[in-house]
Amino acid sequence: MLASMSKIVNHSARRLEIVDACLRVVSRAGLSGATTREIAKEAGVSHGIISHYFNGKNEILRAALQRSYQQLADRIDANLNGLSGAEALQQAVYDALPVDDEGRVGEQIELAFWAYAIGNPELAEERWRSYTEWRRALELLIKGAQAQEHLDGPDPTLVAETIISTLDGLGAQVAMYPDRIPAKRMVEIMNAMLAGFGFVTITNA
Amino acid sequence: MLASMSKIVNHSARRLEIVDACLRVVSRAGLSGATTREIAKEAGVSHGIISHYFNGKNEILRAALQRSYQQLADRIDANLNGLSGAEALQQAVYDALPVDDEGRVGEQIELAFWAYAIGNPELAEERWRSYTEWRRALELLIKGAQAQEHLDGPDPTLVAETIISTLDGLGAQVAMYPDRIPAKRMVEIMNAMLAGFGFVTITNA
Structure with a gap:
């Protein structure tokens, strides 16, 4: 045994x-x-x-993609401890930003996976699974923030998809131009977007 | 002669x-x-x-990337004819969305270029040049829309960078999942964002 x-x-x-x-x-x-x-x-x-x-290289790559998303999810979870409402949402968004060297390398890996996923349905499915999990997690945070601030819109799924798209786009920029997209600017962009959706944001992050 | x-x-x-x-x-x-x-x-x-x-394959690729951006810029320019303010901004954003088969294939090409740009400084520079041109064009449209609607913020450059990031993120999604990201949803996302920045949007596009 x-x-x-x-x-x-x-x-x-x-x-x-x-x-x-x-x-x-x-x-x-x-x-x-x-x-x-x-x-x-x-x-x-x-x-x-x-x-x-x-069972072959693709299985390793799929596990690697899984692992890389899990590391991000764990980091976000750990930092949410004790936070609620818009503050929790904002923290999760910050944690998803590639603001340090490790995050930038992570985005380069991610970008390589994206390009590879186009011709590789198994990898594309793995990524889709992680994407829907990430969206669901964000939806919960958005609902919590809207409840705390007595907002009754916009649709949390729409907000989550918008946030993820913007994070993905910033991630691609950082992957290509690690020295040209300052962390501070990414935070400003995400804050402007969160404010646009009605959330009070704290700017000293 | x-x-x-x-x-x-x-x-x-x-x-x-x-x-x-x-x-x-x-x-x-x-x-x-x-x-x-x-x-x-x-x-x-x-x-x-x-x-x-x-002069070699990289020069062809650089010219191809240039051509692909130019085609997008021309399409946007042509459709702006006679429009002004928030309507012009909204139209430009819609035209940049990969809503048809041609647009989706364009995003797959774009994503391949992104991944390739990481190890290819010349291609990365070409893309950066197109990116800054696109940002400047959007900034002008944003200033025009803000003037027409008597808004004095947020910073047009910040708004432009946010819009481009979101478009890039949606483009990557569409490249990977052409059947799962409906055109209507992309329009809703961009409208929600434009509304968040204070622009009146027309939703029947």
């Missing part, structure tokens, strides 16, 4: 190591450079071992 | 044919499939001829 538990734990841990190695390779060499051979090398395992953990 | 004029005209026409062939190849096979050999084949010219017109 304990032996088999430890096997499962080791299996998951090793899978995660491979996924994280994949993200590092993608951030360095793009998706076209993320061969299973490169990923194995980066993870410090033999090339043959990869097939014990993943 | 006439003979040399005709040479120049022919040279330009032939260049344009190659650029348009390049856009067709990119829309069909992505940027990785857009080899000079494929482009020559699509344009119906010999592979060797390409080098008379372009």
Whole structure:
């Protein structure tokens, strides 16, 4: 029993190591450079071992995309602790902005995934799943903020889709021009949008 | 004199044919499939001829990106005829939305260019140039709309950057999920944003 538990734990841990190695390779060499051979090398395992953990390269990429969204979702969740209303919404939006080096590299990975998703239905589905989760999470925050500020519109789904589109567009800009899109400017843009939807925003973030 | 004029005209026409062939190849096979050999084949010219017109593949791609932005700018300009104020702004924003099949394919090309721009400074510069032109054009429309509606804010540049980010984000979504992002929804999102910035919007577009 304990032996088999430890096997499962080791299996998951090793899978995660491979996924994280994949993200590092993608951030360095793009998706076209993320061969299973490169990923194995980066993870410090033999090339043959990869097939014990993943059914082909696309499965690794899908897991990597999942992992990258999960990291973002976890960061947002952690920072929401104790916040409510417009403040919680604003914090979540800030946390989704690629304001540091790590965030900028994340957007480059994301952009590579987008371009790749066009010809890869499985990856596109994985991304769609994460997108709808993110939209639902934002909808809840928007409803909470609207309730607290006694607003009865606009439609929370519409607001969520608008916010995500803008974040995606800013992410693409930052991926291409990391030195030209200041963090402060992204915050100003998101604040202007939140204010336009009727939320009181605090500008000292 | 006439003979040399005709040479120049022919040279330009032939260049344009190659650029348009390049856009067709990119829309069909992505940027990785857009080899000079494929482009020559699509344009119906010999592979060797390409080098008379372009100094390498990157120069063709840069010209293709330029052409694709120019087509968008021309369409927007043509439809602005006779409009002013918020109506002109709204029309320009609608024209930038990928609401038909041609627009959706255009977004797929655009997304491929984005991903490619990360590792290609010349292409990134070309895109930045088009981006700043587009932002300036929007700023003028925003100033006109604000003047007509006696609004004294927010900052037109901020509004322009927000609108472009949202359009870019929607474009990426449409490129990945052409069947899931209805044109009507994109219009609703842009209207909600324009209304948030204080502009009266007409919703029957």
